[in-house]
Amino acid sequence: MSATIDAIVIELQSIKKELIKKYREKGMKASGKWEATLHIQMTNISGAIFGQDYTEQLEHGQPAGMVENNESFRKVIEQWIIDKKIQSNISVSSLAFLIARKIANQGWDRAEYGGVNLISEVLTPERIQRIYDRLGKAVGIEYASWFKRLETV
Numbered sequence: 001m002s003a004t005i006d007a008i009v010i011e012l013q014s015i016k017k018e019l020i021k022k023y024r025e026k027g028m029k030a031s032g033k034w035e036a037t038l039h040i041q042m043t044n045i046s047g048a049i050f051g052q053d054y055t056e057q058l059e060h061g062q063p064a065g066m067v068e069n070n071e072s073f074r075k076v077i078e079q080w081i082i083d084k085k086i087q088s089n090i091s092v093s094s095l096a097f098l099i100a101r102k103i104a105n106q107g108w109d110r111a112e113y114g115g116v117n118l119i120s121e122v123l124t125p126e127r128i129q130r131i132y133d134r135l136g137k138a139v140g141i142e143y144a145s146w147f148k149r150l151e152t153v
Helices: 003-025 033-037 055-060 071-084 092-106 125-151
Strands: 039-042 047-050
Touching (some): 003 033
16 A cells, blocks of 8 residues: 555544544434444545435534425434433324424524534544645655656666
């Protein structure tokens, strides 16, 4: 593996680990599906971290009017209630209906429950600059190595 790819892998592994840590610190864990499916995908020149479709809501919340209170959304909420082991005097399906209706009408931002901004608290501008600097050094080392090999030919 090249020094650049090695640097990318190390950075992505570190980011993934910190995302999971922040996700747990913020109390976002329900089923654990998000952290379990968070994965790194590499190509021969780049890499990326992929997660569940709802990762965007873990970062920004859910604005009002952006989701419909339909059966499939209520099923997701029902599973969340079960995963979080939420106890209520009403049935899970009734509670899911009420929660889904509130999210559809008022949105969701977790302000009282640790907030959102899961990704931006890990990928800060300072961290991104450190990654650029590290990758720049790795690329420089690789080019220097290639030029030395060319000189010996």
